[in-house]
Amino acid sequence: MPKTAELLPGTLDLLILKAVSLGPLHGYGILLRIGQISSNSLDIPQGSLYPALYRLEHQGLIAAEWGVSDNNRRAKYYSLTPAGRRRLREETAGWNRFASAIAAALNAVPGEG
Amino acid sequence: MLSRLRSLFRALRGRRRFEQDMAAELEFHIAQYTEDLVRSGLPPAEAARRARLEFGPRNTVEENCRRSRGLRPxxxxxxxxxxxxxxxxxxxxxxxxxxxxxxxxxxxxxxxxxxxxxxxxxxxxFPNPSRLVTIFNTYPKAGVLRDGSSIANYYERRGRIPAFSSLALYQETTAIAGLPGATAREPVTRVTPDFFLTLGRGPAIGRSFTDRELTFETDNVVILTDQYRRRYFSTPAQAIGRQIPLDGVPHTIIGVLPPDFRFLSSESRLYVPLSSSLADRGSLNRHSGGNSRQLIARLRPGATLAQAQAQVDAQNASLETQDPQAAMMAAAGFRSPIVPLHADHIASxxxxxxxxxxxxxxxxxxxxxxxxxxxxxxxxxxxxxxxxxxxxxxxxxxxxxxxxxxxxxxxxxxxxxxxxxxxxxxxxxxxxxxxxxxxxxxxxxxxxxxxxxxxxxxxxxxxxxxxxxxxxxxxxxxxxxxxQARGGSASHAAQRLRHAFVIAQIALTLVLLSTAGLLSLSLERAAAVPPGFRPDHVLTGQLSFPGTQYRTVSTLLAFNQRLLDSLAHQPGVLAAGTATNIPLSGNSGKSAATVVGYRPRPGESPRGHYSYSTDGDYFKAMGFSLLEGRFLTAADSRANRRVCVVDQDFAQYYFPGQSALGHRLFEGSEPGPASDAFSIVGVVSSVKQASLTDPSAQGAVYYPFALRPDGAEFIAVRAALPRSSLAPALQTAVRQIDPELPVTNLRSMQQRIGSSLIPRRSPALLAALFALIALLLTAIGTYGVLSYSVLLRRGEIGVRMALGARPAQIRRHFLALSLRLLAAGAILGLAGAALANRAIRSLLFNVAPFDPFTLAAALVPIAAVAFFACLIPAHRASRISPRDVLSDS
Structure with a gap:
């Protein structure tokens, strides 16, 4: 099993938005998709996924619709709303800025400052 | 934000649906995971166990989901x-x-x-109602505090007071209205054309009056209220141009008011022009307001009441320089105060x-x-x-x-x-x-x-x-x-707070009780004031003669004679008479009389007196007592005798220490030719005209009707026994003489006295009701606190009894507590009552604001309540058995 990292607070929402931005998915599919796009390097407690989904739906960032899964079961599919797409763009940019700032700080060599 | 509310609303509305969907979704997740685990080689039972375990506690997840949807609160x-x-x-x-x-x-x-x-x-x-004011004339030194405004006042001020954007005169009166056979006396308001303009609201359809319609020849136009219009016409438009008889004269309908139009408390159904003659408008009639006509005005935007007052004062001063009556009016303290209309209307x-x-x-x-x-x-x-x-x-x-x-x-x-x-x-x-x-x-x-x-x-x-x-x-x-629940600083503090609350309650109830007491005492004292006549078994009614048929004095006298004759023959009637005004009629206008030979003291101004014109046995019918001389009778009117009767107040004011009989007086504020003087032939008991609580002895003069006739009068009939058939008999007697003449305002004198006391009785009743409820609440409060305190101290009482305390001692302890609370409450309450009763001084009559008797009387029920409220708890405390208490703990 590959080594996994703990999630930072607030990043789960961002990952969900990213996952559904690639196409409508049900809850379990979102979990798989996050694993796939993060090369299974993030540890996502399954129980915390659904409250996050409900919160995002409540905020109007994703929309839910009942559909049929690959194996012919009734499943609830989530897709990104325009507001969600906007939020994803902003959060991604913010995250990138944050990450590069942290990286730059951590890469600093003594004597340069 | 909106989407959140919508989602919350959906979740709340479809609560069952939400729960089902959530369960299905979570179930689907676990099933999928289980399948994947099975596919990776785990036995199905182990896979299902793992899937549930990794998913986490289902309840917590669901609760978190609900919270995410805002359902938690x-x-x-x-x-x-x-x-x-x-x-x-x-x-x-x-x-x-x-x-x-x-x-x-x-x-x-x-x-x-x-x-x-x-x-x-x-x-x-009305639009901008705070800009509406009313102006009246006052002659305080003559005892006339308020005298309306005269027609002359209106014409002199109209357009000449820059602070007013408009000014109007109105007069509440009545007229016989309706089609023949269905006539009724209706309240009518006579108004000048600018009346509706001043108010800011006028006819919804049609037009207002014009200046040309203000003469007696051209005033046969009328504006209807919407309520009156409904009686005859289905739409307002149908009414315009049609005619309706008022006092027998056809009037053309020129406008209909909106349904919600109401001027102050007016009951008027019809509005007609306030027509007048040129003489009425002249300066000689400047001071003949007579309280029936009132002036209203609208302040110009930006103008203040003080500016308007200054302008009216200045105009009064300049007009008075040319007025022969100026000195007398100045002596009477004449002024024309301006006051806000709303505040003035409700001041009483x-x-x-x-x-x-x-x-x-x-x-x-x-x-x-x-x-x-x-x-x-x-x-x-x-x-x-x-x-x-x-x-x-x-x-x-x-x-x-x-x-x-x-x-x-x-x-x-x-x-x-x-x-x-x-x-x-x-x-x-x-x-x-x-x-x-x-x-x-x-x-x-x-x-x-x-x-x-x-x-x-x-x-x-x-x-x-x-x-x-x-x-x-x-x-x-x-x-x-x-x-134990008892003990600890909290319960001591709480106990103190509870006691403080009981004290406050007793104090406040005492304030209410004493106020209610003072109001009832005032009512009792007002009701005990002798009105000057015997009000039992007297029926009164009002007649207003339409000017068209009753143009001359002789027709009026002939009518009176026929009516009084007819009434005298009714069984059980002791006496019947008429007068142009009766006590407590609501009209307390005064007019001047000039006593021959009376020299005013320096600074003394002529006084206004209640004035009546009587016919028949008015004094006997009303039950006035004769103090000197004789009453006026029908014979005085028939013979045109220039005689009059005055009341005791009048006699004492002008002729202190001597007989008033034989003295002579002129009607009005000026002496006239000697042949116009009236000789005083009798002195009767003083009358209370405005109310039983009239503050000053105003004096009254009674003239024979023939010499001072009027188009409206009251009939007074005294019967041997109270008879309910008397009112219809009176109406029949009038209709037999004139079928179109209604008798209105039919009430016994006792009813008039009763309703004159309503402004005192109703507040006294309400205050008594409040005090009663307060007393009840205090009883509940005191009882609750004392019972609780017994409950709290059960243990302590049990121990004390076990150590030999007698039940009477325990009882006394709680009685003492109750008395302490009562004493503290009473002291605070007396102070509060002194303040409160000072504040309601203006509502009291013949009672001092700090009346020791009332305060003492108010203390009795509150002390009784405090005493009885403590009896049961104290008794219960004295019956506590030490054994039970000790076994409890």
Whole structure:
């Protein structure tokens, strides 16, 4: 099993938005998709996924619709709303800025400052 | 934001659906995961176990999901409410007492507030109503405080007072209106053309009057109110141009007012021009206002009342320089004050309403104190439960919010009852005569009142919860779980607070009791004032002769003679007479009389006197006592004798220490030719004209009707026994002479006296009612606190009894406690009563604001309540068995 990292607070929402931005998915599919796009390097407690989904739906960032899964079961599919797409763009940019700032700080060599 | 609300709303509405969907979704997740695990090689049972384990505790996940959808607070609220309702149902006596207290106190407040709001607070229904003013003439040194305005005043001021944008004169009168056969005497207002312009509202259809319609030849036009229009025409437009007879003369309808038009408290159904002759408009008639005509004006934008007053004063001063009566008017203190229309209209009732509202608020305060006490006792009883719940993890914020929720629930439920009671109270007000108050017809239940009631309940809930929340927080400090409920600083502090509340309650109730006492005493003293006549078995009615048929004095005299003859032959009639005014008729206008040979003292001005023209046996019918000389009779009118009768006040003012008989006087403020003088032939008992509580002895003069005739008069009939058939008999007697002449205002003199006392009786009744409720609340409060204190100290009492204390000693202890509370409450209450009674001084009659007798009398019921409220608890304390107490602990 590959080594996994703990999630930072607030990043789960961002990952969900990213996952559904690639196409409508049900809850379990979102979990798989996050694993796939993060090369299974993030540890996502399954129980915390659904409250996050409900919160995002409540905020109007994703929309839910009942559909049929690959194996012919009734499943609830989530897709990104325009507001969600906007939020994803902003959060991604913010995250990138944050990450590069942290990286730059951590890469600093003594004597340069 | 909107989408969140929508999603929350959806979740709340489809609560079952939400739960089902959530369960299905989570189930789907676990099933999928299980399948994947099986595919990776795990046995199915192990796969299902792993899947559930990794998913985490299902309940927590679901709860978190609900919270994400914003459902949590609602669930908690619903749970809290269910809990509170269950608690309230467990203590029905407490709950019913609290609800009844709230309902009574809020209901009383809403009832009075309905009147205060309709009469004092709500602005008049005209544009910019605060710019409307009224102007009247006053001659204070002649005893005439208010005399309306004259036609001359109107013509002299119209367009000449820059601070007024418009000015109008109006006169409330009556006319016989309607088609022949269906005529009735209707209230009518005569107005100048600018009347509607001044108010800012006029006919909805048609036009207002013009200046050309202000002469007697051209004034046969009329504007209808919408209510009157409905009687004859289905639409307002149909009425325009049609004719309607008024006093027998056809009048053309030129306008119809909007349905909601109402000028102050006017009952008028028709508006006609206030026509006048050139003589009426002249300066000689400047001071003949006579209270029936009133001037209103609208202040120009930017102009102030003070500017208008200065301009009117300046004009009065310049006009008086050319006036031969100037010196006399100056001596009488003549002025023309300008006052806001609304405030002036309600001035007589405003202090009463404010006083009653203050009384109702006092009642609310007593009720609130009572509730606070009951809630505190209840909280103390639950201290252990609270402490246990606290120990089991309920946070302080949680417990405190619960207290606030519970109390607000209680006050809101109470306020709903209170609103219902208030609506009933408004009906009670109308039976107490509120509709006859100025603007009183506007009193009605409306959403504003309901909103005020709910707001008050919310505020009350917060205020009442505060001491309980405080108590709960303090109670945690002393670990109530381990110790007995008694002991600890919190319960001592709470006990002190409860006692303070009882003291406050006793004090406030004493204030209400003493105020109610003073008002009833005033009523009693007012009712005991001798009116100057014997009001029993006297029926009175009013006649107004249409000028068209009754143009001459002889027709009027002939009518009177026929009527009085006919009445004299009715069985049981002792005496019958007529007069142009009768006591307590509502008209208390005065006019001047000049006594021959009387030299005014320096600075003394001519006085206004009540003046009457009588025919027949008016004095006998009314039951005036004869002090000197003789009464006037029908013979004086028939023979045109220049004689008159005066009352005792008049005689004592002009002829102190000597007989008034044989002295002569002129009608009016000027002496005339000697042949016009009236000789005084009798002195009768003094009359109370305006009200039984008339402050000054005004004096009265009675003239023979023939020499001072009028187009309207009252009939007075004295019967041997009270007879209900007398009124129809009187009407029949009049109709036999003139079938088109209605008798109006038919009432016995006792009824007139009764209604003249309504402004005193109704507030006294309401105050007594408030005081009674307050007394009841105090009894409940004192009883509750003392019983609780016995309960708290059961252990201590048991020990004391075990150590040899006798039951009488225990009883005495609690009686002493009750007496201490009573004494403290009484001292505070007496101080409060002194202040409150000073504030209502203007409502009192012949009673000093600080009346020791009333205060002592108010102390009796409150002392009785305090005593009896403590009897049962004290008795119960003395019956405590030491063995039971000791085995309890």
């Amino acid at each position: 609602f669930e908690e609220l619903a749970r809290h409410l269910r809990y509170a309702v269950r608690l309230f149902r467990k203590t029905p006596v407490f709950t019913l007492t609290a609800l009844a207290t709230l309902a009574l106190c809020l209901g009383a407040n809403l009832t009075i507030f309905a009147a205060l709001d309709a009469i004092v607070l709500r602005p008049l229904p 009732i405003r202090p009463t309403l404010i006083g009653l509202q203050a009384g109702a608020l006092l009642l609310l305060l007593i009720g609130a104190v009572n509730l606070a006490n009951l809630l505190l006792i209840r909280a103390a009883g639950r201290a252990r439960e609270t402490a246990v719940r606290h120990a089991l993890g309920a946070t302080r914020a949680h417990l405190t919010s619960e207290v606030f929720l519970e109390t607000t629930l209680l006050t809101l439920a109470g306020s709903l009852l209170g609103i219902a009671l208030g609506a009933a109270g408004i009906h009670l007000l109308s039976t107490l005569g509120a509709e006859r108050l100025p603007l009183g017809a506007q009193i009605a239940f409306n959403p504003r009142l309901a909103a005020a009631g709910l707001l008050a309940a919310l505020a009350l809930g917060l205020v009442l919860a505060a001491p309980v929340a405080w108590f709960n927080l303090r109670a945690h400090l002393s670990a109530a779980v381990s110790s």
